[in-house]
Amino acid sequence: MGDGPPSLWEWIARNWDTGRVGSIRDLLGDHLLMSLVPIVLGLALALPLGLASVRWRWLYQPTAGIFNVIYALPSLPLFMLLISVTGLSPITVIVPLTFYAMAVLIPAVVDGIGSVPPHVRQSAVAMGFTPLRRLVQIELPIAAPVVIAGLRVVAVSSISLVSVGALIGEGGLGMLFTRAYQNPFLPPVVVGIVLIVALALIADGLLLLAQRLLTPWVRARGAS
C-alpha cells in the first residue's frame, strides 16, 4: 500500500464500495435495515398493545412493567442470549431493538390517546361516531404528536444502539469501531461516528417533517 497510513479521504474512497462484504456502503445498508425495522415493527406492535391498554386499563401496568424490565436489560447480553435462537443474523439485533422501541412507544400511544380532551371525545360520541371511526378519525390524529415524539426518541436510540451489535458481528456501522479497536487507526472511527450521527439527525428531521405535515394544527398553535 505504499508509504504510511492513508488519509481520511483516501481511506473513505478506498473503502466506500469495495464490492465485498464490509464496505462502508454495505455497513450503512445493514445499519439502516437493523435500525429501521425495529422502529416500524415497534410502532406496528405498540399501537395495538397501547390501544388495548387504553381499552382495558388493568392491562397497562403489567404490560408497561414487562417492557420496562426488558428496556432495563443491557443490549449486549440480550444479543448473546438471542444468538442461540436466531443465530448470527441481523434478526438477533432487530428483535431486542424492537422490544426497546415498544417500551417507549406503548406509553406514548397510551399518553397520546390520554391527551384527547374528555370533552372532545364526548362530543365525538354525541355526534354519532362509531368507536372505530372515532379512534381512526379523532383519537389517533390527536394522539399523533405524542406518538411521533416517542418515535423520535426511538429512532435516535435505535440508530445508535445498532452499533453494539458489532460485538456479535452484526453492528452495521458499528463494525468500524471494532476494527479500529483491533488496529488503532482513526479514519474508520470518524466515519462511523459521523455517519451514525448523520443518520440519527436525518431520521429525526424526517419525523419532524412528518409531524408538521400530519399535524398542521399543532404547528399553527405554536405560530400564533
Added chain:
Amino acid sequence: MDRLSLEAPTGEITVFVGPSGCGKTTSLRMINRMIDATEGRILLDGEPVQDIDPPTLRRGIGYVIQQAGLFPHRKILDNVATVPYLLGWDRRKARDRAMELLERVGLDPGLAGRYPFQLSGGQQQRVGVARALAADPPVLLMDEPFSAVDPVVRTSLQDELLRLQSELNKTIVFVTHDIDEAIKLGDQVAVLRVGGKLAQLAAPKTLLSEPADDFVREFLGRDRGIRRLQFVSTEGLRLRTDLPAPEGAGTFVFGTDSLRTALDAALLSPSGTAVAVDERGEVVGVATREALDEALAEAAHG
C-alpha cells in the same frame, strides 16, 4: 334519576335547571343514549330510543357541550360538517352546508379555514352550535353550552340562540345551573333537586309567580318578584302624551319590552319617568311613576 317523567314539546325549549348533582346532565345524556337508563323509557317522536342503534340515533340529534368540544385537528368548516360527513353526504355538499351554517350563527366565513384554538371561546361555542345544526336534526341537546364564556358573550350567545330558534323551531333540551339563563331561554323549565327528582315543571312566568315549594323558591333567588316583571308586557301601561319627554330619561320599546325594562328605565332617569318609544325609536309617550305604580299593582295581583 328518580322517576323523572316529562315531555319536551316539539319546537320548544325545555330547560333542565338545578344544583350540581341533580342529574340534569345525566338526564340529557339518556336521551341520546350516552348513558343508558336502567329502567323506564325515553321516547323520541313516539319511538323508544332504546330501540335505535346509538350512532344512528345520535346523528339525528344535535349536541352542544360546555367547552364546545370542537375537534382540534380539524378546520372550522370540517368541524361543522362532521355529522354530514358521518351521514355520508357528498363532501362538497357537506361543506356548502357548513358554510351556510357558519353565516347562520353569525360567524365570519373567513374563519372556515382556521383551527379551533385560533378562535375565541364565544366563537368556538357558535361553531359548536353550527355543528349541532349541520344535518338539520329536529332535536337539539345543549349541555351548559354557555357556562364557560364571560357574561357579555353569554348574553349575546343566548340572544343568538333565541333568534335562531325563532327561525328554526327545533325541539331543544337545554341544561344549565343558571336559573336566569333558564328563565330567559326556556319555554318550560324543569327544576330538578339533588337525586334527580323533578321539583317543578312550569313556564318561567309560572315558576316565578308560583314556586311549588321552598326548594324551588330558594333556588329562584330573592329577587324573583322583580324578575317576574320581565314577563309582564308594557302594553297595558297608561302613557301620558301631554308631557314632553324629559331630558336624559331611559327609554323602553312600548309593547315589546317588559315592565321590568320600563321600570329599570324609570329608576335610571333623573326625572323618575320612562319614555316609551316605538320600534323605530320615535317617542310615543311618557310612563310616569303613577302609571308604573298602577301597572305594578296589577302585576302583583294578576
